[in-house]
Amino acid sequence: MTDTTSHALSHLVIHQLIREAAGPSRVELREVANPLDEAASRLMERLCRHFAERPGKGYGHFEQDERSFPMVRWVREHAVEGSMDFARLSREMVAHLQQRIDEDKVEEGGYVLVARATVFGADCLYVALLKETLGTVIGEGLSLHDRSHLDFSALQVAGRIDISAWQAGAERYISFLKGRGDLASWFKRFLGCTDVVIALKETKKLVDSLGHFAETQQLEAPLRDELLERAHAVLEEMGETGAPVDMAAVAERIFPAAPQRLVQTLQDETLDLASGFVPDKRALKPLIRFRAAAQDWKLEFERSGLRAGTIQYDGESNTLVLTNVPESLRKLLLEA
Numbered sequence: 001m002t003d004t005t006s007h008a009l010s011h012l013v014i015h016q017l018i019r020e021a022a023g024p025s026r027v028e029l030r031e032v033a034n035p036l037d038e039a040a041s042r043l044m045e046r047l048c049r050h051f052a053e054r055p056g057k058g059y060g061h062f063e064q065d066e067r068s069f070p071m072v073r074w075v076r077e078h079a080v081e082g083s084m085d086f087a088r089l090s091r092e093m094v095a096h097l098q099q100r101i102d103e104d105k106v107e108e109g110g111y112v113l114v115a116r117a118t119v120f121g122a123d124c125l126y127v128a129l130l131k132e133t134l135g136t137v138i139g140e141g142l143s144l145h146d147r148s149h150l151d152f153s154a155l156q157v158a159g160r161i162d163i164s165a166w167q168a169g170a171e172r173y174i175s176f177l178k179g180r181g182d183l184a185s186w187f188k189r190f191l192g193c194t195d196v197v198i199a200l201k202e203t204k205k206l207v208d209s210l211g212h213f214a215e216t217q218q219l220e221a222p223l224r225d226e227l228l229e230r231a232h233a234v235l236e237e238m239g240e241t242g243a244p245v246d247m248a249a250v251a252e253r254i255f256p257a258a259p260q261r262l263v264q265t266l267q268d269e270t271l272d273l274a275s276g277f278v279p280d281k282r283a284l285k286p287l288i289r290f291r292a293a294a295q296d297w298k299l300e301f302e303r304s305g306l307r308a309g310t311i312q313y314d315g316e317s318n319t320l321v322l323t324n325v326p327e328s329l330r331k332l333l334l335e336a
Contacts, residue, residue, distance in 0.1 A: 007048060011086040012040050012115040015094045017101070017129070019109030024102045027094055027112075033087060043150075044115055047128055050152045051160065051177070052269040055247040058184055059172040059274050060193040069192030070096065071161075075125065079116075079163050090114040093127060097190050104186040108157060111150070122164045127191075129157035159191050172196045178276065197274050203235070203283035205273050206245070206266070210254070210287065213265045230254055232287035235279040244276045 016028040034040050062072035074092050077084040084092075094112050101108060110131040117124055133151035136144055156179040165173035174193045178184040188195070210231050214224045231254045238245065251262040266273060289302055299320075312321040325333075 007044060007120070008118040009036055009041055009044050010116050010118070012036065012044060012113070012117075013087065013090045015090065015112045015114070017094065017098060017109050017112050019101070019107060025098055025109060027098055029091060029094065033090075043113070044117055044126075046152055047113065047115070047126060047158070048117075048119055050155050051126070051128075051158050053264075053267060054155065054158075054177055055263060055267045056178045056275045057175050057267075058178050058188065058193075058195055058276065059197070059272060060174050060188070060195045061170075061172060062166070062174070063192045063194050066192075069189070071190070071192035075161060075163065075166075079123070079125070080167070086114075086116065097127075097129075100186050100190045106186055122162050125161040125163060127159050128155065130155065157187055159187065159193075161191070172272065175272070197277045199277045200280040200283055202245075202274050202277045203280040205271060206235070206279070207231075207283055207286055209266055209268075209271060209273065213255075213262055217261075227255060228287045232284050235284055235287075236281055239279040239281040239284070242278050244278055247273075247275050 011033055013030055013033040015030055017025055018028065019025045063069040066073045071093075074084060074089055078086065078089045093114055097112060100106075108129060110129045113126070113128045113130055115126045117126065130150045130152070131154050132148045133154065134146050135149050137147045139145050156177060159174065159176035162170070162173040162175075174191055176184065176187060176191060176193065179187070210228065214227050217224070217227075219227065234250065234253045235245075237243075238250075247266045248259070248263055251259040251266065255262040290299075293299065310323050312323070313319070314321070
């Protein structure tokens with residue numbers, strides 16, 4: 001087993017899926033797993049990093065129909081029962097991937113990586129379809145040579161099954177890159193995955209992430225509130241029109257000064273924040289509304305009131321002052 005600071009690699013194998021110009025695809029299988037050497041470790045590190053950093057992931061759990069979606073049975077036999085070794089598991093997966101590609105007439109081919117690794121404490125099974133690209137290397141005498149290498153920048157087909165979360169009964173334990181067009185559809189069926197996207201829950205996570213981002217950017221209070229109000233307007237509009245969330249597009253509208261910084265926050269793998277859901281407007285209020293409570297009181301007000309001066313907080317005396325109190329409230333307070 002090869003250890004790094006972030007993962008412990010226990011199995012890795014590369015097979016090849018060859019897509020012909022016409023007719024069905026064919027596969028070239030490696031007889032035994034690849035050695036767990038430094039090259040395998042570096043390859044796995046790159047895959048984990050690119051998978052984690054790539055926005056636009058889907059999340060879900062296994063389909064119940066094991067006959068039509070056999071992935072859950074294979075994972076159980078390999079990881080739980082121990083009746084299927086890794087080499088056979090990888091061959092079953094490649095054959096199933098080939099079937100899905102041929103059925104959907106997908107024009108995808110490349111090197112199929114199947115690996116099992118403990119990533120930040122979670123036992124995970126990865127599968128990715130990697131492509132080659134031509135690069136330039138410098139040889140003896142500073143000569144130039146073309147050489148093929150795996151192109152992670154073009155990674156579009158990859159998925160991860162969190163075996164630890166699956167065994168613990170988690171709601172979502174499969175994640176996959178959504179890619180472009182209908183790519184997610186056939187690959188999701190290959191994984192035997194049913195999407196689990198609860199819009200209200202995802203919107204709450206998105207709102208919390210935006211609030212955390214606003215606090216960590218060291219913005220002046222007016223700029224911070226402006227960012228959150230803009231986020232509220234953008235997400236509310238999407239909720240009304242039924243537009244699904246695309247993290248890159250949302251970041252561009254909410255934080256145009258440096259959208260990539262916001263994207264990095266929203267695609268943090270620990271958030272498990274899905275894309276493609278329609279924002280639930282019920283969860284958007286915290287972006288523009290402040291709520292607090294103590295033993296004897298509860299308070300709720302729009303953040304804009306702090307800028308307008310109708311709500312004033314004095315840090316030295318630790319007091320909160322409300323101005324322009326409505327007559328109805330004034331009477332109630334005088335009678336209390």
